[in-house]
Amino acid sequence: MTEDRTLRLDAVARALDYPYAAPAGSFLFRDGRAEPYQPPGREAHGLRVPVIGYGSNRAPVQLARKYSGAARIPVEAAWLEGFDAVHAARLSGYGAVPATLAPCPGCRVAVKLVWLALDQLPAMHASEAIGVGYDFGVLEAPVRAEHSGLLPRAFVYIARSGAFAPDGEPLALDGLAAEGRRWRAAGQAEVQARMRTALAPAEPLEAFLLAHIEDRALRQERAAWLVKSALPWQESRFRPLSAEDPL
Numbered sequence: 001m002t003e004d005r006t007l008r009l010d011a012v013a014r015a016l017d018y019p020y021a022a023p024a025g026s027f028l029f030r031d032g033r034a035e036p037y038q039p040p041g042r043e044a045h046g047l048r049v050p051v052i053g054y055g056s057n058r059a060p061v062q063l064a065r066k067y068s069g070a071a072r073i074p075v076e077a078a079w080l081e082g083f084d085a086v087h088a089a090r091l092s093g094y095g096a097v098p099a100t101l102a103p104c105p106g107c108r109v110a111v112k113l114v115w116l117a118l119d120q121l122p123a124m125h126a127s128e129a130i131g132v133g134y135d136f137g138v139l140e141a142p143v144r145a146e147h148s149g150l151l152p153r154a155f156v157y158i159a160r161s162g163a164f165a166p167d168g169e170p171l172a173l174d175g176l177a178a179e180g181r182r183w184r185a186a187g188q189a190e191v192q193a194r195m196r197t198a199l200a201p202a203e204p205l206e207a208f209l210l211a212h213i214e215d216r217a218l219r220q221e222r223a224a225w226l227v228k229s230a231l232p233w234q235e236s237r238f239r240p241l242s243a244e245d246p247l
Helices: 003-017 060-066 118-128 188-199 205-214 216-228
Strands: 027-030 033-035 048-053 072-087 099-117 134-139 143-145 149-151 154-159 238-241
Touching: 003 188, 003 205, 027 060, 033 060, 048 072, 048 118, 048 143, 060 118, 099 118, 099 143, 099 154, 118 134, 154 238, 188 205, 188 216, 205 216
Parallel strands: 048 154
Antiparallel strands: 027 033, 027 072, 048 099, 072 099, 072 143, 134 154, 134 238, 143 149
């Protein structure tokens, strides 16, 4: 197998593996890997803030892509009340249909609290393309954390495009535990296959994925198709913040 072919297969695998494996419980992300959990606290660079991870940000492999070197981040298992994690009506730069949240009364979904230091927030903001791909802000909703107990609010990123809803309702993220879930769960391969069937039915799934991974204009066209069925984010409990706003 040629090196180019290997790289292309790696790119396809990265897209299809979204939202990536994560430990069931809490862990400490340090030096690019998951270690036994240590709680957040005041450190040399100041207080940490809880950011709800419900997609790839809950996974060590994705945190390693965003934070190189000796980054240290406590990641705490938690349950978010009144919401579910669903597929967003957008495409990431690496070809995956990423996640967002959707209000879902009576549901609670397993998430992670990613305790970021203030000097670690800019890297996360950049990776989430705030103001373009996602909005960042405060969500006034109960989060029951494994070690920290009940938090009345936390920070979160929400997709500006809304939730992908091809049949009039969102598709929940397969692989994330939830209680009281109302919507059918789907994996990344199914969401990509639905898009392929609608837009390029003659193409093998691998070729379809590679096309929008490698062609930014085509990716934008396909993202526009996702948006046609989107359910917009309308949630009064969310207060957006700019990168310059004090936390």
